[in-house]
Amino acid sequence: MLIEIDFNSDEALYLQLRNQIILGIATNTYHEGDALPSVRALADEIGINMHTVNKAYSVLREDGYVKVDRRRGAVIAVDREKKEHLNRFWEVLAPVVFEAVCKDVSKQELHKIIDDIYDKYNF
Amino acid sequence: MLIEIDFNSDEALYLQLRNQIILGIATNTYHEGDALPSVRALADEIGINMHTVNKAYSVLREDGYVKVDRRRGAVIAVDREKKEHLNRFWEVLAPVVFEAVCKDVSKQELHKIIDDIYDKYNF
Amino acid sequence: MLIEIDFNSDEALYLQLRNQIILGIATNTYHEGDALPSVRALADEIGINMHTVNKAYSVLREDGYVKVDRRRGAVIAVDREKKEHLNRFWEVLAPVVFEAVCKDVSKQELHKIIDDIYDKYNF
Amino acid sequence: MLIEIDFNSDEALYLQLRNQIILGIATNTYHEGDALPSVRALADEIGINMHTVNKAYSVLREDGYVKVDRRRGAVIAVDREKKEHLNRFWEVLAPVVFEAVCKDVSKQELHKIIDDIYDKYNF
DNA sequence: GTGGTCTAGACCACT
DNA sequence: GTGGTCTAGACCACA
Numbered sequence: 001m002l003i004e005i006d007f008n009s010d011e012a013l014y015l016q017l018r019n020q021i022i023l024g025i026a027t028n029t030y031h032e033g034d035a036l037p038s039v040r041a042l043a044d045e046i047g048i049n050m051h052t053v054n055k056a057y058s059v060l061r062e063d064g065y066v067k068v069d070r071r072r073g074a075v076i077a078v079d080r081e082k083k084e085h086l087n088r089f090w091e092v093l094a095p096v097v098f099e100a101v102c103k104d105v106s107k108q109e110l111h112k113i114i115d116d117i118y119d120k121y122n123f
Numbered sequence: 124m125l126i127e128i129d130f131n132s133d134e135a136l137y138l139q140l141r142n143q144i145i146l147g148i149a150t151n152t153y154h155e156g157d158a159l160p161s162v163r164a165l166a167d168e169i170g171i172n173m174h175t176v177n178k179a180y181s182v183l184r185e186d187g188y189v190k191v192d193r194r195r196g197a198v199i200a201v202d203r204e205k206k207e208h209l210n211r212f213w214e215v216l217a218p219v220v221f222e223a224v225c226k227d228v229s230k231q232e233l234h235k236i237i238d239d240i241y242d243k244y245n246f
Numbered sequence: 247m248l249i250e251i252d253f254n255s256d257e258a259l260y261l262q263l264r265n266q267i268i269l270g271i272a273t274n275t276y277h278e279g280d281a282l283p284s285v286r287a288l289a290d291e292i293g294i295n296m297h298t299v300n301k302a303y304s305v306l307r308e309d310g311y312v313k314v315d316r317r318r319g320a321v322i323a324v325d326r327e328k329k330e331h332l333n334r335f336w337e338v339l340a341p342v343v344f345e346a347v348c349k350d351v352s353k354q355e356l357h358k359i360i361d362d363i364y365d366k367y368n369f
Numbered sequence: 370m371l372i373e374i375d376f377n378s379d380e381a382l383y384l385q386l387r388n389q390i391i392l393g394i395a396t397n398t399y400h401e402g403d404a405l406p407s408v409r410a411l412a413d414e415i416g417i418n419m420h421t422v423n424k425a426y427s428v429l430r431e432d433g434y435v436k437v438d439r440r441r442g443a444v445i446a447v448d449r450e451k452k453e454h455l456n457r458f459w460e461v462l463a464p465v466v467f468e469a470v471c472k473d474v475s476k477q478e479l480h481k482i483i484d485d486i487y488d489k490y491n492f
Numbered sequence: 493g494t495g496g497t498c499t500a501g502a503c504c505a506c507t
Numbered sequence: 508g509t510g511g512t513c514t515a516g517a518c519c520a521c522a
Binding site: 265268269271272309310311324325326331332335336338339340341342343344345346347348349350351353355356357359360361362363364367369 | 455467468473
């Protein structure tokens with residue numbers, strides 16, 4: 001899978017990397033049990049620091065997307081404890097909704113944006 | 124309006140403040156044309172530094188929520204240029220959707236969370 | 247002449263006032279020897295502080311647009327020492343030109359904007 | 370490039386710095402993609418505070434002259450969306466023209482000053 | 493009294 | 508080592 005990092009973005013590199021990998025899992029590019037590239041290999045490939053890749057992998061582990069195996073490195077292993085996640089999505093979405101309300105973006109428009117994202121990536 | 128800052132949060136103080144004020148606008152606690160407290164007054168009230176409040180107000184201005192009136196300080200003035208905002212919401216929501224897909228949270232569940240947020244705050 | 251002040255502008259009120267009066271002189275709304283309204287009267291009319299009007303008049307005096315007469319207040323009296331002024335315009339225009347060059351705005355486009363301004367106000 | 374700050378000037382330090390850097394871009398001293406010195410390095414060099422340099426860089430970013438790259442600091446990246454800029458030049462030049470008209474400086478003389486500035490810096 | 497500017501010094505996240 | 512954030516305290520321009 002092609003990882004694309006935007007060095008001009010405001011978003012931290014490790015977060016961009018994290019999100020790209022999550023996108024890879026979502027689009028079935030990475031499958032349960034697949035091993036991600038080694039920290040060193042991925043860092044070289046993208047042209048970023050090893051520590052940055054390391055941080056991305058750590059965050060993915062904390063958020064329940066990979067498990068770290070001593071021999072195989074980071075392995076896709078998605079934790080699907082839904083209850084907890086729903087709370088998390090609530091917290092992430094609430095400030096977005098507040099902004100939407102201020103800017104006169106309707107509930108329906110937010111739904112549509114979400115649907116459009118699902119469509120664009122064929123989820 | 125009661126501003127609540129969590130000093131233990133990872134989120135920057137000025138961003139928490141920004142979001143609280145956006146919440147206040149969304150819930151109609153602050154109305155178009157209302158003046159926010161002066162930077163010094165709000166800083167004293169919350170117990171944070173003047174410059175931190177200043178930064179929050181600056182960001183709110185850049186994001187089109189307030190204007191700075193030389194006589195009255197920061198005044199609520201929401202810029203409702205929708206076209207641009209929709210792009211922004213797309214960018215914010217895309218990674219959320221990726222996570223949802225990974226975690227087996229359906230499109231309908233995301234819609235419901237958004238609706239619940241609207242309901243909770245009576246938007 | 248109608249003085250229009252934009253309280254939401256970033257520009258200081260006294261500078262807006264100064265510029266409006268200069269516009270009035272340029273458009274022949276104010277003529278050499280005319281007296282400007284008293285500080286108090288103009289302040290009341292516009293709804294701003296007396297000190298602000300006072301500051302505007304002081305700046306106009308320093309820049310050679312009015313003379314202050316004890317009995318008649320501020321009186322239009324334009325100082326036309328061209329040599330000095332040309333230097334001033336150089337200093338004001340230089341940073342504008344630098345920005346133009348950076349932004350790929352050509353010499354001709356700057357000329358045209360200036361011509362358009364002359365046209366718009368029938369100078 | 371030599372940055373020259375006038376500590377006696379009325380102009381804010383961060384604005385002087387901003388303008389000097391814009392001059393540097395206009396004169397091709399800084400090229401697209403070049404990294405500016407780090408805030409600390411430049412602050413030390415000029416003998417001003419880090420935060421003042423930071424503010425200058427922030428303004429340059431807002432005005433579309435640099436982007437902040439997480440690894441390289443501030444990098445020259447000029448945004449050349451002309452349409453918007455032309456409005457801005459209109460607003461900046463209008464009061465200059467008003468002054469010119471008052472001071473009997475002709476349209477042609479303004480053009481000439483602009484041309485002279487272009488010539489002096491070999492634009 | 494208001495925000496704007498500047499300085500100084502500190503800690504942290506990111507690379 | 509870089510910028511980002513936060514604090515503290517000061518002076519000034521503006522209203």
